[in-house]
Amino acid sequence: MGKALNPHYKTYHPRWYRPRMPIFWWLRTLPYVKFITRELTSFAVGYAAILLVIQARALGQGEEAYSRFSSWLQSPPVVWLHIVVLLVVLFHTVTWLNLAPKALVVRVKGRRVPDVVVLLSHYTAWLVVSGLIAWRLLG
Amino acid sequence: MPESVQLQVYRYRPERDPEPSWETFEVPLHSEWMILDALNYIKDHLDGTLSYRWACRMGVCGSCGMMVNGQPVLTCATYLESLLPGPIRVEPLQGFPIIRDLVGDITDFLEKLTRVKPWIVRAEEKPLADGEYLQTPEQLAEYKQYSMCINCMLCYSACPIYALDPEFIGPAAIALAQRYNMDSRDQADQERLDVLSQHDGIWACTFVGECSAVCPKDVDPAGAIQRYKVTATADWFKSLLLPWAKR
Amino acid sequence: MRRSREPFLWALFSGGGMISALFLPALILLLWVAHPLGWADVASYDQLAGWVGNPLVRLVLFGFITLFLFHWAHRFRYTLYDGLQLYHLNELIAVITYGLATVMTLVTAYVLWVYN
Numbered sequence: 001m002g003k004a005l006n007p008h009y010k011t012y013h014p015r016w017y018r019p020r021m022p023i024f025w026w027l028r029t030l031p032y033v034k035f036i037t038r039e040l041t042s043f044a045v046g047y048a049a050i051l052l053v054i055q056a057r058a059l060g061q062g063e064e065a066y067s068r069f070s071s072w073l074q075s076p077p078v079v080w081l082h083i084v085v086l087l088v089v090l091f092h093t094v095t096w097l098n099l100a101p102k103a104l105v106v107r108v109k110g111r112r113v114p115d116v117v118v119l120l121s122h123y124t125a126w127l128v129v130s131g132l133i134a135w136r137l138l139g
Numbered sequence: 140m141p142e143s144v145q146l147q148v149y150r151y152r153p154e155r156d157p158e159p160s161w162e163t164f165e166v167p168l169h170s171e172w173m174i175l176d177a178l179n180y181i182k183d184h185l186d187g188t189l190s191y192r193w194a195c196r197m198g199v200c201g202s203c204g205m206m207v208n209g210q211p212v213l214t215c216a217t218y219l220e221s222l223l224p225g226p227i228r229v230e231p232l233q234g235f236p237i238i239r240d241l242v243g244d245i246t247d248f249l250e251k252l253t254r255v256k257p258w259i260v261r262a263e264e265k266p267l268a269d270g271e272y273l274q275t276p277e278q279l280a281e282y283k284q285y286s287m288c289i290n291c292m293l294c295y296s297a298c299p300i301y302a303l304d305p306e307f308i309g310p311a312a313i314a315l316a317q318r319y320n321m322d323s324r325d326q327a328d329q330e331r332l333d334v335l336s337q338h339d340g341i342w343a344c345t346f347v348g349e350c351s352a353v354c355p356k357d358v359d360p361a362g363a364i365q366r367y368k369v370t371a372t373a374d375w376f377k378s379l380l381l382p383w384a385k386r
Numbered sequence: 387m388r389r390s391r392e393p394f395l396w397a398l399f400s401g402g403g404m405i406s407a408l409f410l411p412a413l414i415l416l417l418w419v420a421h422p423l424g425w426a427d428v429a430s431y432d433q434l435a436g437w438v439g440n441p442l443v444r445l446v447l448f449g450f451i452t453l454f455l456f457h458w459a460h461r462f463r464y465t466l467y468d469g470l471q472l473y474h475l476n477e478l479i480a481v482i483t484y485g486l487a488t489v490m491t492l493v494t495a496y497v498l499w500v501y502n
Contacts, residue, residue, distance in 0.1 A: 015153035016244060017237040021302045026469055029209065032299060035347045039465045045406045046458030048414060049451045053494045055417070056447065059435045060501040066431050074422040082418040089414055093407040099346065103365035110277035130412035137416050137428050303468055342392035345464045368396060375393035 041092035044085045097122045144168045144219055145226035146177055148189065151237050159237070162186070163226060166219075174214035174222075174229065175203055178241075191241035198355060201291030205241055206230040211296035211353050232296040234305070248292055251308045254334055255316035260327035278323040285318035285363055287356040294350035294360050306339040310350035310360035313341060317363040320370075336371040344368075395460050395484075402457025405450055444498040452491045459487035 022028070026036040058069035072078060100122045101115035143165050151159040164185050166177040175193055182189050193203040196215045203214045208228050219227070235243030265272065294310035295301050301309050316335055320328045335341050344364050351361040377384060421428040429437075437443050463483045466472050472479060 013236065013238075013244070017151050017153070017159055019233075019237070021299070021471065023471060025299055025302070031349050031352065032347070035299075035345075035349075036465070036469060039345070039461055039469070042458040042461035042465070045402065045410065045454050046462075048406070048410050049454035049458070049494075050490065051418070052413075052447070052451055053490075053497055056438055056444075056501065057497045059431070059438050060497070063431050066435075070422070073418060079419065079422055082414065082422075086411065086414045086419055089406070089410045092403075093411055096403050096407040099348075099365070102346075102359075102362040103369055105362070105366055107281070110275075112280070126408050126411075129408045133409065133412040134416065138426060300468060303471055304473055336393065337390050338392065340390075342390055342396065345468060368393075372393040372397050372400075376397070 038091070038095045041088050041095075044088035045092065047085060048089065093126065097126060140170065140220070141168055141223070144177075144223065146174075146181070147226045147228045148178075148181070148241070149228075149230040150189075150240055152188075152239060168219055168223075170218075170220055172219045174205070174207055174212075174217045174219060174227070177219055177227075178214065178229070189241075190239045199289060201289035204232050204291045204293050204296065206233055206296065211293040213291060213293070213355050216355060232292060234295050234298070234302040235292070245292060247305060248290075248295060248309065248311070251312045252290070252315065254308070255312050255319075255331055256327055256334075257315045257319060259319065259322065259325050260330065261324070262326045272324045274323055281323070282318045282321035285314045285321070285358055288315055288318070288358045288360075289356055291355065293353045293355065294358075297349035297353040299347055299349070300343055300345060304339070304343060307343040308335065308337075308340050310344075310364065311358075313344075313367060314358050314360035314363040317367055320367075332371060332374060335367065336375070341367050341371060395456070398453060398456040399460035402453035402455075403461075406454050406457060409450065410454075438498075438501060444501060448494055448498050451494045452487075455487040455490050455494075456484070459483040 026032045055069060058066045073082075098119070101118040104118055106113045106118070146164045146166055147161050148164060149159055150156070150162045164177075164181050166180050166185075169176070173196075175196060178189065178191055178193075182191075191203070191205070191214075193215060194200040195202070198213055198216045201213075204211060205214050206212075206229070207214065207217055208222060211232055214229070229241065231237050231241045231243045235245060235247070238244050288311055290311060292311065294314075298307075298310055301307050313335060316331045319325045320331055341364055344361075346361060346365060348361045351359045354360065416426060416428055420426040438447070460483070463479050466479050466483075467476070
């Protein structure tokens with residue numbers, strides 16, 4: 001069967017009906033909504049990357065520049081934005097870690113490591129990393 | 140329990156209808172009846188022109204897949220009672236061109252399935268005198284789950300990527316490729332990588348995960364695809380960093 | 387058939403996804419929510435500036451930020467393809483998303499290189 005250049009061209013079977021996917025297909029079922037929400041969490045990750053660079057720059061430019069950055073961080077709309085960013089990133093973390101056992105199937109001595117073990121080791125890693133960050137930043 | 144239930148059935152008769160339409164049928168409600176039984180009742184007593192596929196009526200042949208209330212299911216395995224009060228919407232599988240009524244064109248799937256070489260491929264065959272290929276239970280366990288696929292295409296229907304991009308090779312084809320890749324007797328994993336590590340192969344998949352959710356045989360094609368992404372990536376880096384290594 | 391270059395991009399996406407999943411929640415909570423709200427006493431300017439001064443820290447920071455940027459680029463690229471059915475703008479979307487990520491990566495490299 002040849003690859004049609006025009007996706008609407010009905011090769012060989014002009015009367016077969018080909019329904020189009022609606023543009024808002026991702027709103028039609030709950031699993032699809034969850035999927036698109038998960039995908040859009042990438043914006044929170046991208047935002048965090050950019051803000052980290054801005055923060056590093058402010059740190060490098062001296063105490064005065066950094067205190068301006070700090071005040072900006074404290075303004076209420078920015079705090080609210082960052083609470084939202086935090087929630088979105090948490091959704092990313094949870095959905096990402098929950099899917100880890102699907103991608104990482106390890107066999108030890110001929111037997112498959114149970115999914116729950118893979119899952120728990122990922123959550124443990126998250127806990128350990130978060131603990132280390134808290135320890136360094138708060139200590 | 141009510142005496143009857145309504146089925147809203149998708150009709151498309153290309154010789155007379157430019158567009159598909161819906162037809163409502165009143166069907167007796169029995170506690171042991173599946174959607175398939177209702178369709179058979181319609182064909183036997185109400186409208187003999189209704190076209191649909193079915194065969195084994197016990198969930199092993201993969202013929203009777205349809206969208207019921209927007210979900211891809213095996214109609215021989217879905218109780219009418221579970222969908223009360225109705226009306227129950229029955230449509231052909233999403234993602235496939237519709238030939239007539241509830242019958243879709245599955246040629247695309249069959250072509251893609253053939254492309255992944257779903258059979259044992261050996262670099263050299265063992266001579267018959269050497270006997271059978273032996274396999275331990277652990278070796279069987281590696282691929283057994285993926286061998287359960289009955290080619291019912293519910294996964295293709297659930298996959299939004301396949302509906303959006305018909306070039307996508309699709310969940311079942313990849314799961315079946317994995318079934319052979321992981322079979323200790325097979326030696327064609329590099330060949331299958333060439334076919335599957337393509338823009339419309341595994342890389343079009345964005346892990347929506349609906350394919351595994353609807354699979355009646357728990358094949359978990361989504362898992363097969365993600366594992367294959369890891370394998371393909373590892374292989375890509377290996378070929379880049381260690382081009383002389385035999386893979 | 388020549389194999390696609392997708393594995394490399396997927397590796398960046400995957401790495402970025404894992405690192406962001408493990409590191410970002412705590413970082414965002416402490417640096418951008420708890421500290422500005424006064425809930426927690428996060429490291430002082432001198433401490434933070436000192437840490438970022440360490441070239442190893444800056445190298446790791448650069449690596450993480452690059453991965454986060456390419457994670458966004460790859461995921462958003464596919465979101466545009468599937469969510470808005472823009473497959474026909476394939477090349478353009480790839481150039482824009484990975485291009486933006488590359489530009490931001492270079493900016494990051496510059497900021498961290500000249501850091502004093």
